[in-house]
Amino acid sequence: MNRALDFASTVRHDGHGGLADDLATPAGLAEWAGLDAASEELWQEVVALRWAVRSLFARAAAAGERMDTPHLVPPDEALRLVNGAAARVPRVARLEWDGQPRVRYVDSATPGERLLADLATAVIEFLASEERAALRACPAPRCIRYFVKAHPQQQWCKPSCGNRARVSRHYRKRERER
Numbered sequence: 522m523n524r525a526l527d528f529a530s531t532v533r534h535d536g537h538g539g540l541a542d543d544l545a546t547p548a549g550l551a552e553w554a555g556l557d558a559a560s561e562e563l564w565q566e567v568v569a570l571r572w573a574v575r576s577l578f579a580r581a582a583a584a585g586e587r588m589d590t591p592h593l594v595p596p597d598e599a600l601r602l603v604n605g606a607a608a609r610v611p612r613v614a615r616l617e618w619d620g621q622p623r624v625r626y627v628d629s630a631t632p633g634e635r636l637l638a639d640l641a642t643a644v645i646e647f648l649a650s651e652e653r654a655a656l657r658a659c660p661a662p663r664c665i666r667y668f669v670k671a672h673p674q675q676q677w678c679k680p681s682c683g684n685r686a687r688v689s690r691h692y693r694k695r696e697r698e699r
Contacts, residue, residue, distance in 0.1 A: 523643075523647060523652075523669065524639075524640070524643035524647075525574065525640075525643045525644040525646075525647035525648070526647070526667060526668070526669065528571060528574060528640050528643070528644070529571065529574050529575050529578055529667055530666055530667070531543040531544050531553060531571060532544070532571065532575070532589065532665070533664075533665060533666055534588065534663045534664055534665055536663075538663075540588070540589065540665075544564070544567060544568055544571060546564070547559040547560065547561055547563070547564040550563070550564045550567055550568075554567075554636055556632060556633075556636070559633070560633065563633040563636070563637075566606070566633075566637055567636070567637065567640070569602060570602055570603065570606050570637060570640060570641060572592050572593060572594055572599075573594055573598070573599035573600075573602035573603050574599070574603065574640075574644050575589060575592070575593060575667075576593040576594045576595075576596065576598075576599040577596070577599050577600070577603065577644070577648060578648075578656060578658075578667045579593055579658065580596055580599075581648060581653055581656050582656045582657055582658040582667060583658075584658035584667075585658070587658065587665050588663065588665055589665045603641045603644055603645060604641070604645075605641075606637040606638060606640065606641035607638055607641035607642045607645055608638075609630065609634045609637055609638050610628050610630040610634050610635055610637075610638035611628060612626045612627070612628050613626065613627050613628065614626055615627050652669055655669045655670040655671075656668075656669055656670075657669070657670050657678075659677050659678040659682050660676065660677070661677050661678070661682030661683065661685050662685055662689045663685075664677070664678060664682050664685075666678040666679075666682075
C-alpha cells in the first residue's frame with residue numbers, strides 16, 4: 522500500500538458506530554511506526570498531521586460528509602501542517618569519495634522529526650502525482666477509508682465494503698416493499 526494511504530488508513534470505522542484508531546495512544550504510534558517509543562508530543566503532532574492528511578484526501582476525493590468530518594481541518598490549515606512537517610528535516614547532500622564518488626544525505630533530525638517529515642513528504646508526493654486522480658472515498662455505509670481505484674469496475678476499498686453496501690441496499694429495498 523502507498524505510505525500516504527497507509528497513514529490515512531490508521532483510522533477507520535470500528536463496526537460499532539465509532540472509530541478505530543491505530544494511533545490512539547503514543548504506544549500505538551510507536552508500534553505502527555516501528556519506533557522504540559513515542560513521546561506524547563510526537564504522538565499529538567502525528568495525529569494532527571493525520572487529520573490534516575485526511576482533510577486533504579477528503580478534498581481531493583470530493584468525499585462529502587462522513588463520520589470523520591468533525592475531525593477534519595480547514596484546507597489552509599491542513600496545507601500548513603503538511604508543508605510544515607515536511608520542512609522539519611532539512612537534508613544536506615554530502616559527496617563522499619571512497620574509490621568512487623557517491624552522494625550521501627545527512628540530517629540532524631530526531632527519529633520523530635524524521636517520521637513526521639517522511640509521512641508529510643509521502644503525502645505531498647502522492648497528492649501531487651497523477652495517482653491522485655484515482656483517489657476515491659469508499660462509498661460503503663460507515664466506511665471512511667480512501668483507496669486508489671485500481672480498475673474501472675472498482676467501487677469500494679475492499680470486497681467486504683461491497684458486500685456491506687449490497688446488503689444495505691437489499692435491506693432498504695425490502696423495507697420499502699413492506
